Amino acid sequence: MADLRTNLAGITSPNPFWLASAPPTNSGYQVQRAFEAGWGGAVWKTLGDPILNVSSRYAAVHFNGQRVAGFNNIELITDRPLEVNLNEIYETKKKFPNHAVVASLMVEPNQDAWHEIVKKTEAAGVDGLELNFGCPHGMAERGMGSASGQVPELVEKQTYWAKEAAETPVIVKLTPNITDITATAEAAVRGGADAVSMINTINSLAGVDIDTWRPIPHVGGKGAHGGYCGPAVKPIALNMVSECARNSRINVPISGMGGVSNWQNAIEFMLMGASNVQICTAAMHHGFRIVEDLIDGLSTYLDERGILSVQDIIGKSVPSFSDWGNLDLNYKVVARINNDVCINCNKCHIACEDTSHQCIDMLKDPKGHAILQVREEDCVGCNLCSIVCPVDGAIDMVELKSDLPPMTWNERQSLITSLKDHKVTK
Amino acid sequence: MSTSEPMIQREIQKRFNEVTPPLTNQEAFQESQRCLYCYDAPCIQACPTGIDIPTFIKKIASGNMKGSAKTIMTANPVGASCARVCPTEELCEGACVLNHSTKPILIGNLQRYATDWAIKNDQVLFKEGQPNGKSVAIVGGGPAGLSAARELALLGYSVTVYEAEKQAGGLDTYGIVSFRLPKAISLWEVEQIENLGVTIKTGVKIGIDIPFHELLSTNDRVILAIGMANVPDLQIPGENAEGVYDAIELVKMTKDAPFPSHLKDKKVVVIGAGNTAIDGATCSVRLGAENVKILYRRSEQEMTAYDFEYEFAKQDGVEFRWLTQPVEIVTNKSGQVTGMKCVKMKLSEAAEDGRRRTEPIPNSEFLIECDAIVKAIGQKRHLSFIEDLGIAHNDGVILINPDTMETSNPKIYACGDVIFGKGQGEAMVVSAAQQGKTAAYHMHESLKETYSA
Numbered sequence: 001m002a003d004l005r006t007n008l009a010g011i012t013s014p015n016p017f018w019l020a021s022a023p024p025t026n027s028g029y030q031v032q033r034a035f036e037a038g039w040g041g042a043v044w045k046t047l048g049d050p051i052l053n054v055s056s057r058y059a060a061v062h063f064n065g066q067r068v069a070g071f072n073n074i075e076l077i078t079d080r081p082l083e084v085n086l087n088e089i090y091e092t093k094k095k096f097p098n099h100a101v102v103a104s105l106m107v108e109p110n111q112d113a114w115h116e117i118v119k120k121t122e123a124a125g126v127d128g129l130e131l132n133f134g135c136p137h138g139m140a141e142r143g144m145g146s147a148s149g150q151v152p153e154l155v156e157k158q159t160y161w162a163k164e165a166a167e168t169p170v171i172v173k174l175t176p177n178i179t180d181i182t183a184t185a186e187a188a189v190r191g192g193a194d195a196v197s198m199i200n201t202i203n204s205l206a207g208v209d210i211d212t213w214r215p216i217p218h219v220g221g222k223g224a225h226g227g228y229c230g231p232a233v234k235p236i237a238l239n240m241v242s243e244c245a246r247n248s249r250i251n252v253p254i255s256g257m258g259g260v261s262n263w264q265n266a267i268e269f270m271l272m273g274a275s276n277v278q279i280c281t282a283a284m285h286h287g288f289r290i291v292e293d294l295i296d297g298l299s300t301y302l303d304e305r306g307i308l309s310v311q312d313i314i315g316k317s318v319p320s321f322s323d324w325g326n327l328d329l330n331y332k333v334v335a336r337i338n339n340d341v342c343i344n345c346n347k348c349h350i351a352c353e354d355t356s357h358q359c360i361d362m363l364k365d366p367k368g369h370a371i372l373q374v375r376e377e378d379c380v381g382c383n384l385c386s387i388v389c390p391v392d393g394a395i396d397m398v399e400l401k402s403d404l405p406p407m408t409w410n411e412r413q414s415l416i417t418s419l420k421d422h423k424v425t426k
Numbered sequence: 427m428s429t430s431e432p433m434i435q436r437e438i439q440k441r442f443n444e445v446t447p448p449l450t451n452q453e454a455f456q457e458s459q460r461c462l463y464c465y466d467a468p469c470i471q472a473c474p475t476g477i478d479i480p481t482f483i484k485k486i487a488s489g490n491m492k493g494s495a496k497t498i499m500t501a502n503p504v505g506a507s508c509a510r511v512c513p514t515e516e517l518c519e520g521a522c523v524l525n526h527s528t529k530p531i532l533i534g535n536l537q538r539y540a541t542d543w544a545i546k547n548d549q550v551l552f553k554e555g556q557p558n559g560k561s562v563a564i565v566g567g568g569p570a571g572l573s574a575a576r577e578l579a580l581l582g583y584s585v586t587v588y589e590a591e592k593q594a595g596g597l598d599t600y601g602i603v604s605f606r607l608p609k610a611i612s613l614w615e616v617e618q619i620e621n622l623g624v625t626i627k628t629g630v631k632i633g634i635d636i637p638f639h640e641l642l643s644t645n646d647r648v649i650l651a652i653g654m655a656n657v658p659d660l661q662i663p664g665e666n667a668e669g670v671y672d673a674i675e676l677v678k679m680t681k682d683a684p685f686p687s688h689l690k691d692k693k694v695v696v697i698g699a700g701n702t703a704i705d706g707a708t709c710s711v712r713l714g715a716e717n718v719k720i721l722y723r724r725s726e727q728e729m730t731a732y733d734f735e736y737e738f739a740k741q742d743g744v745e746f747r748w749l750t751q752p753v754e755i756v757t758n759k760s761g762q763v764t765g766m767k768c769v770k771m772k773l774s775e776a777a778e779d780g781r782r783r784t785e786p787i788p789n790s791e792f793l794i795e796c797d798a799i800v801k802a803i804g805q806k807r808h809l810s811f812i813e814d815l816g817i818a819h820n821d822g823v824i825l826i827n828p829d830t831m832e833t834s835n836p837k838i839y840a841c842g843d844v845i846f847g848k849g850q851g852e853a854m855v856v857s858a859a860q861q862g863k864t865a866a867y868h869m870h871e872s873l874k875e876t877y878s879a
């Protein structure tokens with residue numbers, strides 16, 4: 001079996017699956033249950049000045065019968081006294097010395113406040129600290145969470161303050177509610193962060209009840225924006241991880257999270273540069289037992305490929321993630337329909353006809369059977385038909401050999417510029 | 427202690443309750459999600475009435491139940507009945523593309539779910555058209571007649587339906603066993619059509635109570651949708667004995683409580699092997715018959731009942747005696763059936779129509795003891811009535827132009843079972859519904875120029 005042990009800026013854990021700082025890590029009871037189930041680490045629900053919560057806190061987005069495609073919450077950080085949490089952290093760490101216990105922290109942007117909480121928390125025996133600059137609701141209105149996390153200077157300064165006091169690794173957790181997450185990631189690195197983690201939740205309103213016209217969820221008839229997570233946010237999170245991973249100024253490890261629901265998702269995040277993954281919504285949907293298949297699936301994946309350690313896949317896809325301007329304009333794929341497999345639902349035809357490039361014809365074969373055929377000369381290789389096709393193997397996207405050498409947009413532009421220059425000098 | 431009559435009735439009622447349970451909300455939602463929403467979907471093409479099936483299923487998925495029911499009933503005015511009686515595996519479900527990958531969508535059950543919703547929620551789905559000053563008489567209030575009436579009412583015609591029975595609905599009301607199609611469903615469809623201003627005169631026999639020519643002279647057009655008549659005679663000795671029943675009449679008796687007790691603890695033989703024979707047999711079982719046998723002079727391969735009906739009868743404990751030809755009904759002194767004398771048959775080579783003929787095996791006569799005999803060897807036609815109309819027919823099958831449903835008299839249209847046979851038409855309820863629509867549209871086309879408006 002492949003070695004699943006991971007190391008995030010010196011914080012080691014038996015496997016890359018951590019519970020994210022959230023309701024599942026609210027108490028020692030829960031975190032210990034999670035470790036017993038097999039989770040490699042846990043980021044404790046954010047410590048700070050205990051808050052008051054509201055009742056009716058979560059809402060989910062269900063899509064076409066699939067429950068919890070996305071998840072929204074308006075719960076705040078821990079509502080339990082700091083001492084209670086620290087005692088339970090101490091007990092948990094004692095019982096599970098090889099598991100990663102990281103404390104998430106959030107205080108007002110003040111040097112003394114950061115020094116105080118960092119010292120107290122480290123005294124409880126945590127393996128590391130995660131600064132919560134991401135929580136988008138409630139705490140942000142008080143100048144904390146994403147209110148801090150959206151301002152690079154505040155990220156840098158507060159990271160610096162935490163680092164002044166910290167003896168364990170400091171992870172800075174970033175908010176996605178910003179145009180360019182690399183700006184705040186770079187700020188965290190400038191402040192001395194040992195690692196960055198992303199993404200926190202995305203500002204969201206889960207829905208509106210069309211019978212009562214109230215927001216979902218509502219608190220006595222009134223709602224406020226929450227934080228969105230779950231499978232629907234994975235592509236957003238994956239992009240942000242990837243953008244940070246390929247940025248040379250963000251030269252610290254990344255803990256990836258945002259919609260990770262299965263071992264395949266975890267592999268994707270790690271290939272795109274995450275040293276481990278954090279998970280919350282999937283556990284809230286199904287319970288801690290999901291970690292069994294996360295570990296099993298990952299392990300089998302690595303074994304089948306002869307990869308000895310999970311750490312060997314970290315960042316392996318980063319070099320292939322670039323800017324649009326570096327993509328080959330002469331690369332060409334086209335759709336090919338396998339009529340033996342096709343069940344003639346005609347979804348590819350109507351998708352192409354109405355919304356793409358009108359290149360899939362509904363025809364009859366010599367025997368009079370309905371068939372679908374792509375006019376390859378008109379196909380732009382957009383993938384839409386293969387996306388809407390409900391049958392595996394009915395549509396292949398086939399690579400065509402190009403007569404032209406590879407040429408990216410950037411290369412093309414520089415070539416044009418050089419030709420112009422050439423003319424001028426002539 | 428003897429069981430009280432109401433208790434017995436309640437017990438029998440249970441046996442006549444619908445066999446197939448309705449889909450639950452959750453089941454319907456999940457099944458509707460499974461539909462691929464095909465473009466140019468083969469299920470639509472396979473439906474004789476052309477119901478836009480992907481659309482009505484999509485509407486179940488989106489929670490637009492009224493829209494779903496309306497989509498169904500727009501294309502098929504007896505769509506609630508058809509949801510239950512259509513041979514879906516031969517039509518829509520048989521055409522579902524998912525047959526080639528997983529398993530077909532339960533289209534019939536979803537159609538039932540949507541129409542049940544409309545029934546339960548007392549929905550008004552249609553409004554009658556602006557009156558156009560034209561009137562149409564429809565003879566026969568079965569699926570074909572009702573379907574034509576509904577379409578004509580939407581187009582603004584003044585429509586009167588003449589129905590010989592106490593209630594309209596025809597086959598759907600009287601001829602399909604309750605455990606497949608409860609009477610209330612058919613009567614809801616009738617009510618929907620009445621709500622559009624269609625007058626339905628029940629208990630009126632044209633040709634007896636009102637002469638046909640009167641309809642012809644007082645209306646712009648007449649539609650004949652008179653269906654078929656009773657089961658013909660077996661033409662063997664003993665035909666009139668006490669204990670010989672007509673399968674169609676038997677089914678009709680079970681469509682309403684109180685249920686008859688004449689087959690309780692009786693040994694019943696059913697003659698024939700079509701869907702009506704199955705109905706006669708399964709109704710007999712439910713009425714408390716001790717033993718039910720179906721006798722058929724051909725073999726299992728030739729039987730015309732749908733496979734699922736055959737399976738259903740076997741589940742009910744109905745026994746089948748193949749290659750068995752009844753030759754004489756045996757009675758006791760008081761004229762009560764005591765048995766059926768039969769001969770064994772053997773199959774010969776296939777004839778021109780591909781069906782194998784049978785011939786009796788000499789000296790193979792034997793007796794099957796029984797107390798009751800249910801005839802189910804097809805249906806007679808209203809031959810003398812049809813002959814009096816002076817329109818072209820072939821042995822009681824009215825000849826029509828299949829594109830327009832027009833008979834040899836351009837003022838008379840015909841649809842439904844009355845045109846079925848001799849290689850013309852289809853026997854299904856859903857085909858009758860489509861023929862009714864076709865008759866209405868072409869009649870409308872032919873009358874367009876004469877509008878007062």
